[in-house]
Amino acid sequence: MRHPYKFKITKKDPHSKARLGELHTPHGVIHTPIFMPVGTQATVKGMTPGQVTDTKAEVILANTYHLALRPGPKVIEEFGGLHNFMNWKKPILTDSGGFQVFSLSGMRKITEEGVTFRSHIDGSKIEFTPKKVIDLQLSFNSDIIMPLDICTEFPSPKKKVARELNITHTWEKEAFLYWQEKNVANWLFAIVQGGMHKDLRQESAEYLSSLDFPGYAIGGLSVGEPMEVLEEYIAYTAPLLPENKPKYVMGLGLPENLEFAIREGIDMFDCxxxxxxxxxxxxxxxxxxxxxxxxxxxxxxxxxxxxxxxxxxxxxxxxxxxxxxxxxxxxxxxxxxxxxxxxxxxxxxxxxxxxxxxxxx
Ligand SMILES: [Zn+2]
Structure with a gap:
Protein backbone atom coordinates (compact mmCIF):
# COMPACT_ATOMS: atom_id res chain seq x y z
CA MET A 1 0.00 0.00 0.00
CA ARG A 2 1.18 3.48 -0.88
CA HIS A 3 1.93 5.81 2.04
CA PRO A 4 -0.83 8.38 2.58
CA TYR A 5 1.28 11.59 2.04
CA LYS A 6 -1.41 13.45 3.89
CA PHE A 7 -1.98 17.11 3.02
CA LYS A 8 -5.13 18.44 4.59
CA ILE A 9 -6.52 21.81 3.55
CA THR A 10 -8.10 23.15 6.72
CA LYS A 11 -9.39 26.49 5.48
CA LYS A 12 -9.91 28.31 2.20
CA ASP A 13 -10.22 32.02 1.57
CA PRO A 14 -13.45 32.76 -0.33
CA HIS A 15 -11.89 35.88 -1.90
CA SER A 16 -8.61 34.47 -3.23
CA LYS A 17 -6.92 31.13 -3.77
CA ALA A 18 -5.23 31.29 -0.35
CA ARG A 19 -5.58 28.28 1.91
CA LEU A 20 -4.33 26.92 5.22
CA GLY A 21 -3.05 23.38 5.27
CA GLU A 22 -1.35 20.64 7.26
CA LEU A 23 1.38 18.66 5.57
CA HIS A 24 2.13 15.47 7.50
CA THR A 25 5.76 14.29 7.33
CA PRO A 26 7.70 11.58 9.19
CA HIS A 27 9.12 14.31 11.48
CA GLY A 28 5.92 16.18 12.19
CA VAL A 29 3.25 18.40 10.74
CA ILE A 30 4.06 21.51 8.70
CA HIS A 31 1.40 24.22 8.90
CA THR A 32 1.11 25.93 5.54
CA PRO A 33 1.58 28.52 4.17
CA ILE A 34 5.10 28.32 5.54
CA PHE A 35 8.45 30.04 5.02
CA MET A 36 11.37 27.58 5.11
CA PRO A 37 14.78 28.89 6.21
CA VAL A 38 17.70 27.57 4.17
CA GLY A 39 20.39 25.45 5.80
CA THR A 40 22.43 24.57 2.73
CA GLN A 41 25.28 22.71 4.45
CA ALA A 42 23.10 21.13 7.15
CA THR A 43 23.18 24.36 9.14
CA VAL A 44 21.18 27.54 8.97
CA LYS A 45 24.29 29.69 8.85
CA GLY A 46 25.29 31.12 12.20
CA MET A 47 22.33 29.70 14.13
CA THR A 48 21.90 26.72 16.46
CA PRO A 49 18.91 24.43 15.83
CA GLY A 50 17.37 25.78 19.07
CA GLN A 51 17.62 29.34 17.79
CA VAL A 52 16.04 28.29 14.49
CA THR A 53 13.20 26.56 16.36
CA ASP A 54 12.60 29.72 18.42
CA THR A 55 11.84 31.65 15.22
CA LYS A 56 8.86 29.26 14.85
CA ALA A 57 10.39 27.61 11.80
CA GLU A 58 8.74 24.23 11.19
CA VAL A 59 10.88 22.94 8.34
CA ILE A 60 14.29 23.81 6.92
CA LEU A 61 15.95 23.23 3.59
CA ALA A 62 19.26 21.51 3.00
CA ASN A 63 21.07 20.97 -0.26
CA THR A 64 21.80 17.64 -1.91
CA TYR A 65 24.63 18.91 -4.13
CA HIS A 66 26.58 20.41 -1.22
CA LEU A 67 26.00 17.51 1.17
CA ALA A 68 26.78 14.87 -1.45
CA LEU A 69 30.16 16.51 -2.03
CA ARG A 70 30.86 17.25 1.62
CA PRO A 71 30.67 15.43 4.03
CA GLY A 72 29.32 12.80 1.60
CA PRO A 73 26.36 10.43 2.02
CA LYS A 74 28.36 7.79 3.95
CA VAL A 75 28.96 10.12 6.89
CA ILE A 76 25.32 11.19 7.06
CA GLU A 77 24.13 7.60 6.70
CA GLU A 78 26.38 6.63 9.59
CA PHE A 79 24.22 8.91 11.75
CA GLY A 80 20.95 7.50 10.40
CA GLY A 81 20.25 10.67 8.44
CA LEU A 82 20.46 14.43 8.52
CA HIS A 83 18.17 14.94 11.51
CA ASN A 84 20.53 13.15 13.86
CA PHE A 85 23.66 14.44 12.18
CA MET A 86 22.71 18.10 12.60
CA ASN A 87 20.41 17.63 15.62
CA TRP A 88 17.32 19.14 14.00
CA LYS A 89 14.21 17.22 15.05
CA LYS A 90 11.65 18.81 12.71
CA PRO A 91 11.05 18.20 9.01
CA ILE A 92 13.78 18.73 6.41
CA LEU A 93 13.34 19.34 2.70
CA THR A 94 16.35 18.74 0.48
CA ASP A 95 16.51 20.17 -2.97
CA SER A 96 17.93 17.96 -5.66
CA GLY A 97 21.11 19.89 -6.31
CA GLY A 98 20.18 20.45 -9.94
CA PHE A 99 20.34 24.20 -9.48
CA GLN A 100 23.83 24.01 -7.92
CA VAL A 101 25.13 21.62 -10.58
CA PHE A 102 24.22 24.25 -13.13
CA SER A 103 25.37 27.29 -11.17
CA LEU A 104 28.47 26.13 -9.27
CA SER A 105 30.16 23.20 -10.93
CA GLY A 106 32.36 23.10 -14.00
CA MET A 107 32.57 20.93 -17.15
CA ARG A 108 28.94 19.89 -17.22
CA LYS A 109 27.74 17.28 -19.64
CA ILE A 110 24.01 16.61 -19.81
CA THR A 111 22.45 13.49 -21.30
CA GLU A 112 19.10 11.74 -20.96
CA GLU A 113 20.77 9.56 -18.31
CA GLY A 114 21.92 12.41 -16.08
CA VAL A 115 24.62 15.01 -15.69
CA THR A 116 28.36 14.69 -15.10
CA PHE A 117 30.27 17.61 -13.65
CA ARG A 118 33.35 18.67 -11.76
CA SER A 119 33.05 19.37 -8.04
CA HIS A 120 33.56 23.06 -7.20
CA ILE A 121 35.52 21.93 -4.13
CA ASP A 122 38.21 19.60 -5.48
CA GLY A 123 37.52 19.31 -9.21
CA SER A 124 36.68 15.60 -9.00
CA LYS A 125 34.31 14.17 -11.58
CA ILE A 126 30.83 13.32 -10.32
CA GLU A 127 27.71 11.94 -11.95
CA PHE A 128 24.18 12.73 -10.85
CA THR A 129 21.41 10.56 -12.26
CA PRO A 130 17.71 10.76 -11.36
CA LYS A 131 18.01 7.55 -9.30
CA LYS A 132 21.24 8.54 -7.60
CA VAL A 133 19.76 11.85 -6.48
CA ILE A 134 16.78 9.99 -4.95
CA ASP A 135 19.15 7.55 -3.21
CA LEU A 136 21.22 10.42 -1.82
CA GLN A 137 18.19 12.14 -0.35
CA LEU A 138 16.82 8.89 1.08
CA SER A 139 20.19 8.30 2.75
CA PHE A 140 19.77 11.79 4.28
CA ASN A 141 16.24 10.67 5.27
CA SER A 142 14.84 14.05 4.21
CA ASP A 143 11.11 14.35 4.79
CA ILE A 144 10.58 15.97 1.40
CA ILE A 145 12.86 15.16 -1.51
CA MET A 146 13.15 16.74 -4.95
CA PRO A 147 13.94 15.15 -8.33
CA LEU A 148 16.95 16.08 -10.46
CA ASP A 149 16.02 18.86 -12.88
CA ILE A 150 17.58 21.50 -15.08
CA CYS A 151 16.97 25.06 -13.99
CA THR A 152 17.55 26.69 -17.38
CA GLU A 153 19.35 30.01 -17.00
CA PHE A 154 17.38 33.18 -17.54
CA PRO A 155 17.13 34.53 -20.15
CA SER A 156 17.55 31.64 -22.62
CA PRO A 157 16.28 31.09 -26.16
CA LYS A 158 13.02 29.15 -26.24
CA LYS A 159 14.60 26.25 -28.13
CA LYS A 160 17.08 25.68 -25.33
CA VAL A 161 14.37 25.93 -22.65
CA ALA A 162 12.23 23.39 -24.55
CA ARG A 163 15.15 20.98 -25.04
CA GLU A 164 16.13 21.13 -21.37
CA LEU A 165 12.50 20.81 -20.31
CA ASN A 166 12.23 17.52 -22.20
CA ILE A 167 15.30 16.17 -20.44
CA THR A 168 13.92 17.40 -17.09
CA HIS A 169 10.67 15.52 -17.74
CA THR A 170 12.55 12.31 -18.62
CA TRP A 171 14.55 12.63 -15.41
CA GLU A 172 11.50 13.41 -13.28
CA LYS A 173 9.55 10.45 -14.60
CA GLU A 174 12.48 8.14 -13.89
CA ALA A 175 12.79 9.62 -10.40
CA PHE A 176 9.06 9.23 -9.79
CA LEU A 177 8.94 5.57 -10.85
CA TYR A 178 12.03 4.76 -8.81
CA TRP A 179 10.64 6.52 -5.73
CA GLN A 180 7.29 4.76 -6.19
CA GLU A 181 9.05 1.38 -6.28
CA LYS A 182 10.83 2.22 -3.02
CA ASN A 183 7.49 2.87 -1.31
CA VAL A 184 8.93 5.20 1.33
CA ALA A 185 7.25 7.73 3.65
CA ASN A 186 9.52 10.52 2.34
CA TRP A 187 7.54 12.85 0.07
CA LEU A 188 8.64 13.46 -3.51
CA PHE A 189 7.71 16.78 -5.13
CA ALA A 190 7.69 17.38 -8.87
CA ILE A 191 9.42 20.50 -10.23
CA VAL A 192 7.67 22.41 -13.00
CA GLN A 193 10.09 24.19 -15.34
CA GLY A 194 9.60 25.90 -18.70
CA GLY A 195 11.31 29.26 -18.23
CA MET A 196 9.34 32.38 -19.10
CA HIS A 197 7.25 30.63 -21.76
CA LYS A 198 3.63 30.00 -20.91
CA ASP A 199 3.08 27.13 -23.33
CA LEU A 200 6.11 25.30 -21.91
CA ARG A 201 4.97 25.97 -18.35
CA GLN A 202 1.58 24.54 -19.24
CA GLU A 203 3.11 21.50 -20.90
CA SER A 204 5.29 20.91 -17.86
CA ALA A 205 2.45 21.31 -15.35
CA GLU A 206 0.18 18.98 -17.33
CA TYR A 207 2.81 16.33 -17.84
CA LEU A 208 3.90 16.28 -14.21
CA SER A 209 0.31 16.39 -12.91
CA SER A 210 -0.38 13.22 -14.89
CA LEU A 211 2.30 11.46 -12.83
CA ASP A 212 0.50 12.01 -9.51
CA PHE A 213 3.40 13.24 -7.36
CA PRO A 214 2.29 13.97 -3.76
CA GLY A 215 3.48 17.61 -4.05
CA TYR A 216 4.38 20.16 -6.72
CA ALA A 217 7.07 22.83 -6.94
CA ILE A 218 7.46 25.66 -9.40
CA GLY A 219 11.15 25.98 -10.28
CA GLY A 220 13.02 28.41 -12.50
CA LEU A 221 11.51 31.54 -10.94
CA SER A 222 13.26 34.19 -8.81
CA VAL A 223 16.20 33.86 -11.22
CA GLY A 224 16.60 37.55 -12.02
CA GLU A 225 13.36 38.28 -13.87
CA PRO A 226 11.45 41.50 -13.06
CA MET A 227 8.89 41.34 -10.25
CA GLU A 228 5.90 41.64 -12.66
CA VAL A 229 7.16 38.64 -14.63
CA LEU A 230 7.68 36.62 -11.44
CA GLU A 231 4.12 37.38 -10.33
CA GLU A 232 2.70 36.73 -13.78
CA TYR A 233 4.27 33.26 -13.84
CA ILE A 234 3.21 32.37 -10.31
CA ALA A 235 -0.36 33.37 -11.14
CA TYR A 236 -0.22 31.47 -14.43
CA THR A 237 1.40 28.25 -13.21
CA ALA A 238 -0.16 27.72 -9.76
CA PRO A 239 -3.72 26.96 -10.98
CA LEU A 240 -2.35 24.39 -13.45
CA LEU A 241 -1.25 22.22 -10.52
CA PRO A 242 -3.51 19.79 -8.63
CA GLU A 243 -5.56 21.73 -6.06
CA ASN A 244 -5.39 19.09 -3.34
CA LYS A 245 -1.57 18.90 -3.34
CA PRO A 246 0.93 21.26 -1.68
CA LYS A 247 2.38 23.92 -3.99
CA TYR A 248 5.88 25.30 -3.46
CA VAL A 249 7.65 28.15 -5.24
CA MET A 250 11.38 27.47 -5.05
CA GLY A 251 13.69 30.33 -4.11
CA LEU A 252 10.88 32.75 -3.35
CA GLY A 253 11.06 34.51 -0.02
CA LEU A 254 11.27 38.27 -0.28
CA PRO A 255 8.69 39.62 2.17
CA GLU A 256 7.15 41.76 -0.58
CA ASN A 257 6.42 38.67 -2.74
CA LEU A 258 4.80 36.50 -0.09
CA GLU A 259 1.31 37.98 0.09
CA PHE A 260 0.86 37.77 -3.66
CA ALA A 261 2.01 34.15 -3.75
CA ILE A 262 -0.19 33.12 -0.82
CA ARG A 263 -3.21 34.71 -2.50
CA GLU A 264 -2.39 32.63 -5.58
CA GLY A 265 -2.58 29.47 -3.49
CA ILE A 266 1.13 28.87 -2.87
CA ASP A 267 1.80 26.92 0.32
CA MET A 268 5.60 26.85 0.70
CA PHE A 269 8.56 29.19 0.09
CA ASP A 270 12.28 29.24 0.78
CA CYS A 271 14.98 31.85 0.42
ZN1 LIG B 1 13.38 41.10 15.92
Missing amino acids: VLPTRIARHGQVFMAGHTRVNIKKECFKYDKSPIQDGCLCYTCQNFSRAYLRHLFVAKEMLAGTLMSIHNIHYLMETVNGIKKKILDTYR
Missing part, protein backbone atom coordinates in the same frame (compact mmCIF):
# COMPACT_ATOMS: atom_id res chain seq x y z
CA VAL A 272 18.58 32.26 1.56
CA LEU A 273 18.11 36.00 1.74
CA PRO A 274 17.29 36.57 5.44
CA THR A 275 20.49 34.93 6.66
CA ARG A 276 22.67 36.06 3.76
CA ILE A 277 21.82 39.73 4.14
CA ALA A 278 22.13 39.44 7.92
CA ARG A 279 25.78 38.47 7.53
CA HIS A 280 26.22 41.66 5.52
CA GLY A 281 24.64 43.74 8.23
CA GLN A 282 21.21 44.14 6.68
CA VAL A 283 18.07 43.75 8.74
CA PHE A 284 14.38 43.88 7.94
CA MET A 285 12.60 46.88 9.37
CA ALA A 286 8.98 48.01 9.16
CA GLY A 287 7.41 48.03 5.71
CA HIS A 288 9.75 45.30 4.45
CA THR A 289 12.64 47.76 4.16
CA ARG A 290 16.18 46.40 4.44
CA VAL A 291 18.45 48.67 6.42
CA ASN A 292 22.17 48.37 7.10
CA ILE A 293 22.87 48.32 10.81
CA LYS A 294 26.26 50.00 10.38
CA LYS A 295 24.65 53.33 9.56
CA GLU A 296 25.97 56.18 11.69
CA CYS A 297 22.46 57.06 12.87
CA PHE A 298 22.29 53.84 14.92
CA LYS A 299 25.44 54.57 16.93
CA TYR A 300 23.57 55.67 20.09
CA ASP A 301 20.21 54.11 19.20
CA LYS A 302 18.79 52.23 22.20
CA SER A 303 15.73 50.87 20.41
CA PRO A 304 15.50 47.30 19.11
CA ILE A 305 15.77 46.62 15.37
CA GLN A 306 12.01 46.71 15.20
CA ASP A 307 9.62 47.92 17.89
CA GLY A 308 7.17 45.21 18.88
CA CYS A 309 9.25 42.36 17.39
CA LEU A 310 9.18 39.37 19.73
CA CYS A 311 12.40 37.78 18.49
CA TYR A 312 15.24 37.08 20.92
CA THR A 313 17.39 39.79 19.34
CA CYS A 314 14.81 42.56 19.58
CA GLN A 315 13.80 41.51 23.09
CA ASN A 316 17.37 41.80 24.36
CA PHE A 317 19.60 44.06 22.26
CA SER A 318 19.74 47.58 20.92
CA ARG A 319 20.53 48.77 17.42
CA ALA A 320 23.62 50.48 18.87
CA TYR A 321 24.95 47.20 20.28
CA LEU A 322 24.26 45.28 17.06
CA ARG A 323 25.96 48.05 15.10
CA HIS A 324 28.97 47.79 17.38
CA LEU A 325 29.17 43.99 16.97
CA PHE A 326 28.94 44.30 13.19
CA VAL A 327 31.53 47.07 12.91
CA ALA A 328 33.88 45.13 15.24
CA LYS A 329 33.35 42.05 13.03
CA GLU A 330 32.11 39.97 15.96
CA MET A 331 30.54 36.58 15.08
CA LEU A 332 27.51 37.27 17.24
CA ALA A 333 26.41 40.06 14.88
CA GLY A 334 25.44 37.65 12.08
CA THR A 335 23.73 35.29 14.51
CA LEU A 336 21.59 37.95 16.18
CA MET A 337 20.61 39.59 12.92
CA SER A 338 19.81 36.21 11.29
CA ILE A 339 17.50 35.44 14.23
CA HIS A 340 15.64 38.69 13.63
CA ASN A 341 15.45 38.31 9.85
CA ILE A 342 14.09 34.75 9.92
CA HIS A 343 11.65 35.64 12.67
CA TYR A 344 10.57 38.62 10.56
CA LEU A 345 9.74 36.38 7.59
CA MET A 346 7.92 33.83 9.74
CA GLU A 347 5.88 36.65 11.27
CA THR A 348 5.21 38.19 7.85
CA VAL A 349 3.71 34.90 6.68
CA ASN A 350 1.72 34.58 9.93
CA GLY A 351 0.46 38.14 9.52
CA ILE A 352 -0.68 37.41 5.96
CA LYS A 353 -2.40 34.20 7.12
CA LYS A 354 -4.26 36.14 9.80
CA LYS A 355 -5.16 38.98 7.47
CA ILE A 356 -6.42 36.82 4.62
CA LEU A 357 -7.82 33.82 6.40
CA ASP A 358 -9.02 35.00 9.78
CA THR A 359 -11.01 37.92 8.45
CA TYR A 360 -13.84 35.73 7.26
CA ARG A 361 -14.45 33.56 10.28
